[in-house]
Amino acid sequence: MALARFLRSCExxxxxxxxxxxxxxxxxxxxxxxxxTGKALGLVRxxxxxxLAAVVGAAVEEGVQLQLQGGxxxxxxxxxxxxxxxxxxxxxxxxxxxxxxxxxxxxxEAGATAAEVNAALxxxxxxxGVDLASRDSATIGGMVATNAGGIHVVRYGSMRAxxxxxxxxxxxxxxxxxxxxxxxxxxxxHLAAIAAGSEGTFGMVVAAALRAVPVLSESVVALMSFPSxxxxxxxxxxxxxxxxxxxxxxxxxxxxxxxxxxxxRTPPVAGAVYLLAEFESAFxxxxxxxxxVDDASPSTSALAFDRRGRAELxxxxxxxxxAIATAGIAHKMDVSLPISRLEEFVEWVEGPFAADNPDLHIxxxxxxxxxxxxxxxxxxxxxxxxxxxxxxxxxxxxxxxISAEHGIGRLKAPLLHLVRTSSEIAALRALKDAFDxxxxxxxxxxxxxxxxxxxxxxxxxxxxx
Ligand code: 2HG
Ligand code: ZN
Numbered sequence: 001m002a003l004a005r006f007l008r009s010c011e012x013x014x015x016x017x018x019x020x021x022x023x024x025x026x027x028x029x030x031x032x033x034x035x036x037t038g039k040a041l042g043l044v045r046x047x048x049x050x051x052l053a054a055v056v057g058a059a060v061e062e063g064v065q066l067q068l069q070g071g072x073x074x075x076x077x078x079x080x081x082x083x084x085x086x087x088x089x090x091x092x093x094x095x096x097x098x099x100x101x102x103x104x105x106x107x108x109e110a111g112a113t114a115a116e117v118n119a120a121l122x123x124x125x126x127x128x129g130v131d132l133a134s135r136d137s138a139t140i141g142g143m144v145a146t147n148a149g150g151i152h153v154v155r156y157g158s159m160r161a162x163x164x165x166x167x168x169x170x171x172x173x174x175x176x177x178x179x180x181x182x183x184x185x186x187x188x189x190h191l192a193a194i195a196a197g198s199e200g201t202f203g204m205v206v207a208a209a210l211r212a213v214p215v216l217s218e219s220v221v222a223l224m225s226f227p228s229x230x231x232x233x234x235x236x237x238x239x240x241x242x243x244x245x246x247x248x249x250x251x252x253x254x255x256x257x258x259x260x261x262x263x264x265r266t267p268p269v270a271g272a273v274y275l276l277a278e279f280e281s282a283f284x285x286x287x288x289x290x291x292x293v294d295d296a297s298p299s300t301s302a303l304a305f306d307r308r309g310r311a312e313l314x315x316x317x318x319x320x321x322x323a324i325a326t327a328g329i330a331h332k333m334d335v336s337l338p339i340s341r342l343e344e345f346v347e348w349v350e351g352p353f354a355a356d357n358p359d360l361h362i363x364x365x366x367x368x369x370x371x372x373x374x375x376x377x378x379x380x381x382x383x384x385x386x387x388x389x390x391x392x393x394x395x396x397x398x399x400x401x402i403s404a405e406h407g408i409g410r411l412k413a414p415l416l417h418l419v420r421t422s423s424e425i426a427a428l429r430a431l432k433d434a435f436d437x438x439x440x441x442x443x444x445x446x447x448x449x450x451x452x453x454x455x456x457x458x459x460x461x462x463x464x465x
Contacts, residue, residue, distance in 0.1 A: 006058050014047070018044060034325075035330075036382075041085060046088070046090075052088075056174075060440060065082070074406070077411050078146065079409075090205075093206065107209045108208060114138050118135070129162045130152060133151075140208055144205050149404065152246055160192075162210045167206035169204050169206055171435065172437055177192070179207055192208065201445055218282065219278065222276070223269055224277070227272055227299055236339070242279065247278035251274040271300065333391045333392055335373055335400050337371050357380075
């Protein structure tokens with residue numbers, strides 16, 4: 001049997017590769033939201049590039065399907081294993097090199113978390129340009145594969161913009177790419193940029209060379225409240241003009257109430273809509289931030305200058321995901337809109353969409369400075385895709401995207417056509433075929449599965465296998 005031969009090959013590559021411990025495997029088979037559960041035929045944990053390349057080679061040889069996983073923080077079932085799949089994780093590939101203080105870069109293996117990389121950079125007053133609430137679990141490999149965004153995109157761009165070099169294991173080419181910290185390299189399309197956002201369908205990341213950015217000495221966080229979204233939209237327009245902005249986030253009263261109950265505290269300001277803005281600079285910021293906040297005209301505002309105060313204000317934004325998870329299994333729609341149309345979109349969700357779905361609890365928050373709204377819906381059945389489709393179709397029809405930063409995964413693969421033409425999907429498939437001609441990696445992720453068997457629609461509710 002092909003699977004038995006594959007597992008035997010893994011044992012020959014290294015006796016440590018395979019794990020059968022159900023206590024280790026079981027939690028990796030349910031996605032972070034608990035909406036999707038699959039099962040794995042085995043768990044393989046390579047320790048280095050050679051082992052990973054040998055595993056992928058053996059899978060090609062035997063035609064065994066592999067599901068790749070980093071920190072298992074996907075919100076679109078992009079890392080959940082299907083029934084006939086062997087799970088491959090980067091858990092044992094987590095070395096972080098000393099930063100290159102001249103090139104301002106750092107090289108880390110795929111399984112290192114964002115927090116681990118930042119711990120290596122911090123003594124040098126450096127950090128990664130990408131930061132996100134799941135920093136303690138999200139891995140560099142997963143962040144590259146999904147082109148993760150997070151809270152500082154407004155200043156530094158997403159993961160793709162941090163990538164200087166990459167090593168990748170693909171089924172067709174084996175281990176390819178280089179990790180040299182070149183800030184410029186126009187020798188054809190950039191492999192790292194091609195890998196970013198491919199969601200593990202082209203290859204598995206071994207390691208990445210990333211930009212490091214300076215930690216700036218001055219930092220101020222402002223939490224502002226507004227009576228309506230239209231007041232916020234105007235404030236966003238003004239605040240985005242500040243060269244010191246490093247994050248510009250929003251929350252609404254329903255999410256803030258939930259977070260308030262979850263944390264057992266009341267927010268320092270109150271209103272219908274909230275903006276959290278972070279300003280960072282090497283120069284004194286006080287007068288500048290006071291002028292910007294004044295110009296934004298909030299109803300109330302709270303400013304924090306020290307580390308503890310800033311963290312406390314950030315908690316109101318970052319606790320949203322965990323607070324919503326305590327309310328139920330959320331359907332998560334991570335959309336982006338042209339910033340000029342944000343107001344219209346939010347009014348549609350809170351107006352006609354809410355009226356059509358009176359049983360849903362709707363929580364809106366996100367990275368407003370990037371036009372990115374996280375629409376969280378609690379109360380819909382796991383397999384109710386119509387609700388997801390209504391929100392995503394609306395965003396697409398308004399010139400937005402159905403995935404701003406979480407990726408397409410399996411949840412949105414059947415809806416990729418909302419934002420990509422059939423010719424564009426054919427081009428993506430051609431790229432996939434060049435790297436993974438037998439389709440052994442992450443089947444059904446990003447591109448709808450050719451057979452339809454691994455897509456969400458058509459399988460048992462809430463179950464991938
Ligand atoms: C965030 O911005 C994450 O906190 C998670 O992207 C968003 O829970 C969500 O929908
Ligand atoms: Zn986000």
